[in-house]
Amino acid sequence: MIDVARQAVEAAVAAGASDAEAYASEDRGREVRAHGGAVESLTAATKRGIGIRAWIGARAGYAYDTDLSAAGIATLGARAVELAWVADEDEFVAPPVPVRLSPDIGGKGAPELSDPSVGEWSTRDIAELTLRIEKATLATDRRVAAVEQAVYVDSAETVAIASSTGVDGEYRTSSCHAYVQALAKGDDGSETGFGFDLGRGPDGLDPEAIGAEGAERATAMIGAAKPASRSCPVVLDPTVAASFIAIVGRGLCASAVQRGRSPFAGRLDAAVAAEAFAIFDDGLDPAGPASAPIDGEGVPRRRTPLIEGGVLRGYLYDTYTARREGVASTGNASRSGYRSQPSVAPSNLLVEVGELSFDELLRAAGDGVLVTDVAGLHSGVNPVSGVFSVGATGRAIRAGELAEPLREFTIASDLVSMLGAVRACGAAARWVPFGGSVSTPPLLIETMTIAGS
Amino acid sequence: MSDDGPAALKGGPLIDADLAARVLSRALAHGGDFAEIFAERTAGLTMAIDESRVESVQSGAGEGAGVRVLSGGTTYFAHVDGLDPADLERAASEAASALKADRAEPRPLQSASTSPLPIERPPGEVSAERKATLLRELDERGRAAGEEIAQFMASYAEIRREVTVANSDGLFAGDDRTRVRIGAQAVARRGDAVETGAETLGGHRGFELLEDDPGAVAESAARKALVLLDAGPAPAGSMPVVVGGGFGGVLFHEMTGHGLEADHVQKGASVYAGKLGEPVARSLLTAYDDGRMPGEWGSDAIDDEGTPTQKTLVIEEGRLTAFLYDGLTARRDAVASTGNGRRESFRHLPVPRMTNTYIAPGDVDPEAMIADVGQGFYAASFGGGQVDPATGDFVFGVSEGYLIEAGKVTRPCRGATLIGNCLEALAAIDAVGSDFEMKTGVCGKAGQKVPVGTGQGHVRIEALTVGGTEV
Numbered sequence: 001m002i003d004v005a006r007q008a009v010e011a012a013v014a015a016g017a018s019d020a021e022a023y024a025s026e027d028r029g030r031e032v033r034a035h036g037g038a039v040e041s042l043t044a045a046t047k048r049g050i051g052i053r054a055w056i057g058a059r060a061g062y063a064y065d066t067d068l069s070a071a072g073i074a075t076l077g078a079r080a081v082e083l084a085w086v087a088d089e090d091e092f093v094a095p096p097v098p099v100r101l102s103p104d105i106g107g108k109g110a111p112e113l114s115d116p117s118v119g120e121w122s123t124r125d126i127a128e129l130t131l132r133i134e135k136a137t138l139a140t141d142r143r144v145a146a147v148e149q150a151v152y153v154d155s156a157e158t159v160a161i162a163s164s165t166g167v168d169g170e171y172r173t174s175s176c177h178a179y180v181q182a183l184a185k186g187d188d189g190s191e192t193g194f195g196f197d198l199g200r201g202p203d204g205l206d207p208e209a210i211g212a213e214g215a216e217r218a219t220a221m222i223g224a225a226k227p228a229s230r231s232c233p234v235v236l237d238p239t240v241a242a243s244f245i246a247i248v249g250r251g252l253c254a255s256a257v258q259r260g261r262s263p264f265a266g267r268l269d270a271a272v273a274a275e276a277f278a279i280f281d282d283g284l285d286p287a288g289p290a291s292a293p294i295d296g297e298g299v300p301r302r303r304t305p306l307i308e309g310g311v312l313r314g315y316l317y318d319t320y321t322a323r324r325e326g327v328a329s330t331g332n333a334s335r336s337g338y339r340s341q342p343s344v345a346p347s348n349l350l351v352e353v354g355e356l357s358f359d360e361l362l363r364a365a366g367d368g369v370l371v372t373d374v375a376g377l378h379s380g381v382n383p384v385s386g387v388f389s390v391g392a393t394g395r396a397i398r399a400g401e402l403a404e405p406l407r408e409f410t411i412a413s414d415l416v417s418m419l420g421a422v423r424a425c426g427a428a429a430r431w432v433p434f435g436g437s438v439s440t441p442p443l444l445i446e447t448m449t450i451a452g453s
Numbered sequence: 454m455s456d457d458g459p460a461a462l463k464g465g466p467l468i469d470a471d472l473a474a475r476v477l478s479r480a481l482a483h484g485g486d487f488a489e490i491f492a493e494r495t496a497g498l499t500m501a502i503d504e505s506r507v508e509s510v511q512s513g514a515g516e517g518a519g520v521r522v523l524s525g526g527t528t529y530f531a532h533v534d535g536l537d538p539a540d541l542e543r544a545a546s547e548a549a550s551a552l553k554a555d556r557a558e559p560r561p562l563q564s565a566s567t568s569p570l571p572i573e574r575p576p577g578e579v580s581a582e583r584k585a586t587l588l589r590e591l592d593e594r595g596r597a598a599g600e601e602i603a604q605f606m607a608s609y610a611e612i613r614r615e616v617t618v619a620n621s622d623g624l625f626a627g628d629d630r631t632r633v634r635i636g637a638q639a640v641a642r643r644g645d646a647v648e649t650g651a652e653t654l655g656g657h658r659g660f661e662l663l664e665d666d667p668g669a670v671a672e673s674a675a676r677k678a679l680v681l682l683d684a685g686p687a688p689a690g691s692m693p694v695v696v697g698g699g700f701g702g703v704l705f706h707e708m709t710g711h712g713l714e715a716d717h718v719q720k721g722a723s724v725y726a727g728k729l730g731e732p733v734a735r736s737l738l739t740a741y742d743d744g745r746m747p748g749e750w751g752s753d754a755i756d757d758e759g760t761p762t763q764k765t766l767v768i769e770e771g772r773l774t775a776f777l778y779d780g781l782t783a784r785r786d787a788v789a790s791t792g793n794g795r796r797e798s799f800r801h802l803p804v805p806r807m808t809n810t811y812i813a814p815g816d817v818d819p820e821a822m823i824a825d826v827g828q829g830f831y832a833a834s835f836g837g838g839q840v841d842p843a844t845g846d847f848v849f850g851v852s853e854g855y856l857i858e859a860g861k862v863t864r865p866c867r868g869a870t871l872i873g874n875c876l877e878a879l880a881a882i883d884a885v886g887s888d889f890e891m892k893t894g895v896c897g898k899a900g901q902k903v904p905v906g907t908g909q910g911h912v913r914i915e916a917l918t919v920g921g922t923e924v
Contacts, residue, residue: 035720041528041802044547048534049515060508066515066534079512086581088506123551148722148843183722183843190722190843226918229689259504260604260647261640339513379837379850380870384640385647389687389870389920391839391848408846410870410920412689451689451872451920 001026001160002170004068008052009162011077017054017084019095020077021163021297024050024068025338029155030123032130035147039127049338054080058089062341096297096319096329098166110293110301111286113173115201118156126152129207130178136211137182137195143222144215148181148192154202159292167298174200175289177433178207182214186222193218194239194373198289198433217372221393224405226452233368233423234411234448235361235397238430240371241351241443245279246436247381247388248415249346252281252306253332254321256344256383263386263416264312273310273419277443278352280305281316283331288348290437296335296342304330306349307419318344351440354425361426361444363400369450370395370402371411377435386415389451409452413445421446466617466627467492467516470562472538473619476520477559479545481621484554485522485529487780489620490545491757492518492536493799497612498581502588505596505605510581519799520544523781524552532800559621567761569629569754570747572659576611576633579660584609587635587667594668595639598675601682603647604640607671611660618759626759632750632904633662634893637671641678648684648867650677651836651852655893655904657752677834677853680865687854687869687921693829694871694917695822695857699890700834702907705740706810706894707838708847708875709733713742713767713775714793714805714898715782717842724845724876725773733773734879737815740768742777744792744808750893751809751906758794758803765791767810779805797901804899809906815885819911822884829857830919832871845875848920870920878914886910 005022012020026048033040050073051064061083065076121129134150154176162168179196195213197205236244256262264272283301285291294300297319305313317325318333321344334345356364371394381388389412396403413421426441468476473490480488494516501509518541519532531547533540576584588607595605610633617627634655641648652673656662696704709725717723725733744762746752755761758780767775778786779794782805795806823831831854838849851869855862891908 036526038525039527041530042551043530043532043802045531045800046533047800060510062509062511064511064513064515066517083510083512083581086500086510086585087508088585090506090508146721148720189724189845192722192841192843260642339515341509341511375839375841375846376837376848376850376870379835379839379852380848381850382649382868384649387868389850389868391846391870391872391920393846407844408872408874408918410689410848410872410918412868412870412920449689451870451918453691453918 001158002162004050005160005162008050008073008077009164011074012052012054012080013164015078015081017081018057019055019164021053021095021167022050023161023296023335023338025157025159027155027157030126032127032152034130034134034150042123042127051338051341052076052080053341054084055093055095056081056084058091058093059084059087060093061087064338092320092323094323095163095165096167096299099299110284113200113291115174115203117201117203118154118174118176121202126202129202129205132207133178133180133210136208137180137215140212140215141219143184143219144182145185146183148183150180152178161294161298163298169294169298171293173292176202176205178205178210180210180214182218184218184222191218191221193221198431220395221405221407224393224407226408227369227396227406227450228453229451231447231449233365234445235365235368235370236443236445237370237372238440238442239432240374241440242432242438243374243377243435245349245351245438245440247383249349249436250383251386251415252315253344254315254317257315258321258324261384263414267312270312271310272312272416273307274422275310276354276424277307277310277419277422279307279349281332281346281349283347285348285350287431288437289431289433290347295331295333297333299329299331299333301331301347316344316346318342346436348437348439351425351429353427353429353441355427356424357427358442361424361442362397362402364424365397365444366400368397369406370397388412388414409450412449412451418445467494467536467615468617470625472541473625474559474562476541476545477619477621479542480520480522480549481557481559483549483552484557485524485552487523487621488559489618490518490520491799492617494615495612497610499608499610500584500588501606501608502592503606505592507585507588517799518544520548521802522548522552528802530802560623562619562625563623565624565626565759567626567754570657570752572631573661574659575631576660577613587663590668591637591671595637595671595675598672599679601641601643601679602639602675603642607635607637610634616757624759626755628754630657630753631659632657633660635663635667635670637674639675639678641682643682646682648678648681650674653893655750656748657750658748680853681867684865684867687866688830688856688919689921691916691918693826694914694919695826695829695831696912697833698886698888698910700892700907701912702811702892702909703835703838703894704849705812705909706807706905706907707840708878710807710810711840712842712875713777715776715778715786716805718776719782719785722843728773731773732771733876734768734771734882736771737885738768738771738882739813740811741765741813742767742807742810746809746906749809749891749906750904756792756794757796760790760792760794762792762808777805777807779803795903797903801901806898806903807896807905809891809908811891811908812885812912814887814889814910817884817886819886819888822886822911822913823857823862824860826857826860831855831857831862840875847875848872866921868921872918872920878917881915882912883915884913886912
C-alpha cells in the first residue's frame with residue numbers, strides 16, 4: 001500500500017499542490033451473525049481505497065476514491081487540488097512533519113498489533129465460535145427465552161501514509177470482537193441483555209463468558225420497575241462509565257476546546273474532577289482496540305496525561321490544532337478509514353483504577369442505584385455545556401447490596417459535576433470498544449438526579 | 454426487453470446483464486435458494502463553514518458490489534470495492550464457498566421498467582464555489598440572528614448514488630438517487646451559560662432544494678440556541694406532553710416504526726409482534742410509511758433489492774395494519790416485500806428499514822391542544838432518540854422544550870429527556886394536530902445508517918415521564 005500512497009502524493013504535487021499527503025488502506029474482514037442455532041449470515045469483505053489531502057499554501061482539500069489505478073490516482077490528485085482552492089485560507093493549515101519521540105512517551109515503538117489467529121481461523125471456525133456464544137447464552141439460565149443475535153466481527157488491515165514532507169509509514173493491525181443480545185422473558189414482557197468480549201484475534205475471545213454476561217444482564221432485569229425520582233449515589237458499571245468517558249474524551253480534544261465548544265475549555269491546571277479521578281490517552285497500549293504506531297496523519301502515537309488527581313493536565317492535538325497554540329501534536333489525528341480526513345479524537349482512553357472491589361463500591365454507595373445501561377447518549381448530552389439527561393436501566397442498591405431491577409428512568413447531571421462527584425473508582429478495568437475505545441473501572445458517583453415515577 | 458439493462462437508467466446499468474447473469478450463475482454454483490448482486494457507484498461532495506471560514510472541502514467517490522446467496526435460513530455475503538468483472542466473479546465464488554449442494558439455475562434477467570425519482574438541478578452541475586458562497590450566506594444569517602451567537606457552523610452535503618440490482622428470480626433493476634442536505638448549528642453564550650441549536654434541510658432533490666430560502670435554516674438554529682439562554686432546569690416526573698410537528702415524528706419513528714420492521718417482529722423482539730389487526734392506539738391515529746413521497750429525504754424509486762417503493766398504511770384509526778418487509782422477511786412470512794429492503798451501501802446486507810414514516814394529520818388545532826393542558830411539557834424539537842424494540846423502552850433528547858402552565862407555553866427548559874414505553878405511550882396519544890411537516894433524519898440500525906423522513910403535526914401524549922433535574 002505504501003507504493004500507492006507515495007504515487008498519490010506525487011500525483012497531487014504534479015497537479016499543483018504545494019504539499020500533499022495520502023492515506024491508503026486495505027482491509028479484509030468477516031462477520032458472522034447467528035440466531036436460533038443456525039448461522040444467519042456470513043460476510044466476507046474486501047475494502048480498499050485512498051484519500052489524498054492537498055495543500056495550496058494555507059488552503060486544503062480532500063478527495064477519496066476506490067480506484068487505485070494510475071489513471072484513477074492522477075484524477076484524484078487533481079480533484080484534491082481543485083477542492084483546496086474552494087476552501088478559505090487558514091494560517092494554521094499545514095502538512096504534518098515527521099517527528100521522533102523520546103522513549104518515555106512512546107518512542108520505544110509500537111507493540112505487536114496483528115494476531116495471526118485472525119487469518120488462521122477458518123470461516124467454519126468463527127461460525128462455530130458464534131454458535132457457541134448463542135448456546136452458552138441459552139444454557140446460562142432457563143429464563144433466557146431466545147438470543148436476538150450473536151455476532152462475531154474481525155478485520156485485518158494494512159494502512160500506509162506518505163506525504164511530501166517526509167511522512168512515510170505502513171502498519172498492520174488486526175482486531176475482533178463478539179457480542180450477544182439475550183432476551184429473557186418475565187411475567188410482564190421481555191428484557192434484553194448485552195454481553196461482549198474483544199481481542200486482536202479470535203484466540204482472545206471467551207464465548208462462554210460472553211453468553212453468560214448477556215444472559216445475566218437480561219435475567220437480572222426481569223420484573224424491573226420505575227424508581228422514584230430523587231437524588232442519590234450512583235454506581236456506573238464499566239460499559240456505562242465508558243460511554244460517558246468517551247464523551248469526556250471528545251471534550252478534551254483541542255478542536256472542541258479552541259472553538260469554545262467544550263466544558264473543559266479554559267480550565268487547564270484547574271480541578272475538573274474529584275481527586276480520585278485520573279485519565280490518560282494511550283495510542284500504544286498493547287490491548288487497546290485503537291492502538292497504532294502512527295496516527296491518521298503519520299505522527300507517532302503516544303501516552304498523554306489528561307486529568308491527574310482531578311486536575312486538567314492537557315488536551316489532545318493533531319497538527320492543525322497544535323499549530324494554533326504553538327504546541328506539538330499529541331498524535332491524535334484520527335480517521336475512520338480512507339473516506340475521512342483526519343480530525344482530533346482520543347485513541348484509547350484509560351481511567352486509572354482505584355482500590356475498591358465492585359462489592360466494596362456497592363457498600364460505599366449504601367443506598368443508591370447501579371446503572372447498567374444508558375440510552376439516548378447521542379441526543380441526550382450537550383457536548384458544549386456538558387449538560388446531560390439520558391435514559392437508564394439498572395439495579396437498586398440497598399444497604400450496600402444489589403436489590404430490585406430498575407428501568408425507564410433518566411440520570412441527569414453535567415460532565416464536570418459528575419467527574420467532580422466521583423467518590424471512588426473500582427479496582428478492575430474493562431475495555432469497551434463501542435462508541436470510542438475506553439478502558440475504565442466502575443465509578444461511584446456521590447450523587448446524581450434520577451427521574452422515574 | 455433490451456439486454457443492456459433497465460432502459461430508464463440515464464447512465465445505463467453499472468454492470469451489464471451478461472456480467473450480472475455470470476455472477477448469479479457462479480453464486481449458485483453450489484446451490485442456494487436465491488442469489489443477488491447489488492452494484493453501486495457513489496459520488497459526493499461535502500464542505501463546512503466554521504469560524505466564518507470555509508473548510509473541510511471533500512469529494513468522495515467509490516464503486517463496488519455485494520453478492521449474496523440465500524440457502525435455508527443462512528445468508529452468505531461477499532463484497533468488494535470496485536466493479537472489475539474478475540473481482541465480482543471472485544466475490545460470487547467467495548459467497549458460494551461455504552455451500553455444498555448441487556448447482557441451482559438463475560432465471561433469465563428481465564429489465565424492470567421503474568424510473569428514478571426526478572430531480573431538477575443536478576448538484577454536480579453547480580460549481581463548488583457556488584456551494585461555498587451558500588455556506589458564507591448561512592454564516593452571515595446565523596450570526597446576524599443575535600449578538601449572543603458566539604459560534605456558528607454550517608455544512609453542505611450532496612450525494613449521487615447509482616445502483617443496479619440483479620437477482621436469480623430474473624429481476625434486473627436500477628435507480629439513480631441524488632440527495633442534498635444542509636445543516637446549521639449555533640452556539641449562544643451569555644456569561645457562563647452556553648446553549649446550542651441545530652437545524653437541517655434535506656431531500657431526495659437536486660440543488661433546487663436550496664433555491665428558496667436556505668438562510669432560514671441558519672436562523673432557526675440560531676433562534677433555538679438563543680431561546681435556551683433563558684432556559685431553566687427541566688421538570689422531572691410524569692405529566693402531559695405535547696410534541697411538536699416535523700422532527701417530533703422521530704417519536705413515532707422510534708416508538709412504533711422500528712417495532713414494525715419485520716426482522717424484529719419475526720424474532721419476537723418487537724412489542725408489536727402478534728398484534729396485527731389489533732388496536733394499538735386510539736382511533737384518532739393513522740400512520741404510514743411512504744417510500745415514494747416526492748422529493749422527501751427517505752424516498753427512492755426502488756429499494757435496495759429492486760422492489761418498487763410503496764405507501765404502506767401501518768396504523769389505520771388505531772389498528773395495526775402492516776409490518777415493513779424486505780425480501781428475506783417477506784419470504785419467511787409468505788407475503789410480498791413492502792419495498793423496505795434498504796442498505797447503507799454495497800458493503801451491507803439489506804434489512805427492513807423505514808423510509809418516510811409519519812402520523813397522518815388529525816383534526817385538532819395545535820393551540821387548542823396546548824390550551825387543554827393544565828400543567829405539562831412542550832417538546833418542540835428533539836435531538837434524537839433511541840428504542841429497544843424488544844422491551845419497547847425508548848428515550849428522546851429534547852433539544853427545544855418548554856413548560857406548559859395553565860394552558861400556555863411558558864419558560865424554556867434545558868436538558869430534558871422523554872422516556873417511556875412504546876405501547877403505553879402510543880396508546881396514550883390523545884390528540885393529533887391538523888398541522889403537518891416532514892423532517893430529515895439519519896437512522897441507525899444493525900450498524901447501518903440510512904436517510905429517513907419523519908413527520909407529523911402536533912401530537913399530545915396524556916402522560917409521559919420527563920427526565921429533568923428539577924425533582
